[in-house]
Amino acid sequence: MTASQLWPLYEIFIRARGGLDHKHVGSIHAVDARMALEHARDVYTRRLEGVSIWIVRSTDIIASDPADADSLFEPARDKVYRHPTFYEIPDEVKTL
Amino acid sequence: MSAQPRALPSEARIDYVLQLADSNLILGQQLGALVGHAPALEEDLGIANTALDLIGQARHLYSYAAEVEGRGRTEDDFAFLRAERDYRNLALVEQPNGDFGQTIVRQVLFDAWQLELYERLQHSSDRRLAAIAAKGLKETRYHFRYSGSWLVRLGDGTAESHARVQAALERLWPFTRELFDEDDADRELAVAGLTPALPAVERAWSDRVSALLAEATLARPANTPFRWFGRRGVHTEHLGYILAEMQHLPRTYPGARW
Amino acid sequence: MYSQGLDNPPPERMVPAAAVAGGPGERFQLRVDAEEKIEPKDWMPDGYRQTLIRQISQHAHSEIVGMLPEGNWITRAPSLLRKCILIAKVQDEGGHGAYLYSAAETLGVSREELVDQLLSGKAKYSSIFNYPTPTWADVGAIGWLVDGAAIMNQIPLCRCSYGPYARAMVRVCREESFHQRQGYEIMLKLSQGTAAQREMAQAALNRWWWPSLMMFGPSDNDSKHSTQSMRWKIKRFSNDELRQKFVDFTIPQADYLGLKVPDPELRWDAGADCYRFGPIDWTEFDEVLKGHGPCNRERLDARRKAHAEGAWVREAALAYAAKSRPATAGRAA
Numbered sequence: 001m002t003a004s005q006l007w008p009l010y011e012i013f014i015r016a017r018g019g020l021d022h023k024h025v026g027s028i029h030a031v032d033a034r035m036a037l038e039h040a041r042d043v044y045t046r047r048l049e050g051v052s053i054w055i056v057r058s059t060d061i062i063a064s065d066p067a068d069a070d071s072l073f074e075p076a077r078d079k080v081y082r083h084p085t086f087y088e089i090p091d092e093v094k095t096l
Numbered sequence: 097m098s099a100q101p102r103a104l105p106s107e108a109r110i111d112y113v114l115q116l117a118d119s120n121l122i123l124g125q126q127l128g129a130l131v132g133h134a135p136a137l138e139e140d141l142g143i144a145n146t147a148l149d150l151i152g153q154a155r156h157l158y159s160y161a162a163e164v165e166g167r168g169r170t171e172d173d174f175a176f177l178r179a180e181r182d183y184r185n186l187a188l189v190e191q192p193n194g195d196f197g198q199t200i201v202r203q204v205l206f207d208a209w210q211l212e213l214y215e216r217l218q219h220s221s222d223r224r225l226a227a228i229a230a231k232g233l234k235e236t237r238y239h240f241r242y243s244g245s246w247l248v249r250l251g252d253g254t255a256e257s258h259a260r261v262q263a264a265l266e267r268l269w270p271f272t273r274e275l276f277d278e279d280d281a282d283r284e285l286a287v288a289g290l291t292p293a294l295p296a297v298e299r300a301w302s303d304r305v306s307a308l309l310a311e312a313t314l315a316r317p318a319n320t321p322f323r324w325f326g327r328r329g330v331h332t333e334h335l336g337y338i339l340a341e342m343q344h345l346p347r348t349y350p351g352a353r354w
Numbered sequence: 355m356y357s358q359g360l361d362n363p364p365p366e367r368m369v370p371a372a373a374v375a376g377g378p379g380e381r382f383q384l385r386v387d388a389e390e391k392i393e394p395k396d397w398m399p400d401g402y403r404q405t406l407i408r409q410i411s412q413h414a415h416s417e418i419v420g421m422l423p424e425g426n427w428i429t430r431a432p433s434l435l436r437k438c439i440l441i442a443k444v445q446d447e448g449g450h451g452a453y454l455y456s457a458a459e460t461l462g463v464s465r466e467e468l469v470d471q472l473l474s475g476k477a478k479y480s481s482i483f484n485y486p487t488p489t490w491a492d493v494g495a496i497g498w499l500v501d502g503a504a505i506m507n508q509i510p511l512c513r514c515s516y517g518p519y520a521r522a523m524v525r526v527c528r529e530e531s532f533h534q535r536q537g538y539e540i541m542l543k544l545s546q547g548t549a550a551q552r553e554m555a556q557a558a559l560n561r562w563w564w565p566s567l568m569m570f571g572p573s574d575n576d577s578k579h580s581t582q583s584m585r586w587k588i589k590r591f592s593n594d595e596l597r598q599k600f601v602d603f604t605i606p607q608a609d610y611l612g613l614k615v616p617d618p619e620l621r622w623d624a625g626a627d628c629y630r631f632g633p634i635d636w637t638e639f640d641e642v643l644k645g646h647g648p649c650n651r652e653r654l655d656a657r658r659k660a661h662a663e664g665a666w667v668r669e670a671a672l673a674y675a676a677k678s679r680p681a682t683a684g685r686a687a
Contacts, residue, residue, distance in 0.1 A: 007136070028138055029136070029138065030138070031249070034245055035245065035249075038142065038241070038242060038245065039138040039141075039142070042138060042141040042142040042145055043138060043141050046141075046145070
């Protein structure tokens, strides 16, 4: 195959039904946004899996580096006071 | 369409329903043969979706024809046990798949016609037919979107693709005359409010196709005389082969259930 | 559809993962041992990456080539309902191929490279698809036996340590059970039908039984490369375990159809609570794998033809996209 035949990669996100977030389901190849939507529909919604589709050029996604995971996410670990279960409230106190 | 339908012989109604059913089935059958052989994997899936929709519509229509007829025939009796002369499909849909360009041109010409027809047929005095058209319309809109966007890509793509689809257009254009050639039977259906008048469908189809051809940088061929009238059972050489293949098992094993 | 019998990475790839204490290899193995999923940008041993690329792409190729033997019957399906079911099924296989290529591409290889490997004959696909489908009953037998064997293989893959592969397999498995059931239903109709139909069903079972058992790959005694895949949690059960499970599930289903599997040595072993079956002809397996099966050439030729004939279409689409303004499909909502 010549390089001229490479169709760019798009990431596909589907909203399964109203009220839910779009969720990443996989990728497809297409030459442009219109074709990407058509392909996403034909490949990923054959069984009523969705009511809405987002497509994003794979090269446009900026991801965090797993090597940074410690410094990005570990600091949240010991801040237990952010969670409601941290606080001891007497049972008699209602609707809190 | 007339608000006061007059009595229509059930044969005329059945004949019309079979025209629609047969065109859907034959085109679905042709697209089915392409699944696994398309230019890209995603196109295999797209073609399969259209084939499934078309055959699904054919099944609804055959069931309705069987009901009107009331002789206990099934959808499969209509599909598998009728001879070539009894088939009522447009000659356009029995034309070979050819290359992907020809497949797409055939599809665009058909989809644009079906879209304009169903838009009107959903208001038919025949409520079953209206319901089938209304349901089919949602599918057909997508088919046209799919085939139309491919026609534009191929028409306005490379020099080779442009030449290929222009040639396919010239080859298939003569078969579009049949879509709108109105005879007495057609006029009777229209007067009864069962079907839209063909000239109105033709104008809408013509505008739609012209706009798309312009976007695809393709030249609209001139109208030429035509010889085939599939809707009246006068077919090209291709249909016999399509049916021989499709009907092979039920014909070989009469009465068997599958 | 998939054969784990294909999973034979070359020995040089099988470098010990945890060579250095405290190094990335060891940390990787600890994560796998803890059943953590590995994601695309995570560090992974090169052998792990290569094994996955090979296995996932072989799996994807198998789905794509697998469209052909059944696709052979789309135009001749004996009823409109069967025609729709078959188109939907063959389409699903294409869809599974798409999911799997997508998973493989997260490992840094492009679909084009993978397709080139298939078309050049360098990459393998499941040998089962090199067998012909001369009758309608073969469509039933493939659904029942081949998809049945595939499901046995695929369910454990839903828990594979590599996240994108595991997620693709969840989707595949959700769709696959329809395939097996429609196949069995075809066999059921045939076995309840005319004498000619019953004969057709039995002949198809005779054709597909042994190749289906071979789908699980070489016997554990001869399968050299399973250990590392097990350790990486790419593979969870041995070939023989899965094969035995398949036989135990399938024989009662054949009994219900009134069909006999072509194995004179087959018997129920009450003590071991399983079926004992005769020896598998591994010479045939090796021959088909080497390219000498009944349809190896036809299958690859069909793929090459579709690819070559589609070249001008793919080029035209790219040329059009390059000319036209960036499409505005609507704001994200």
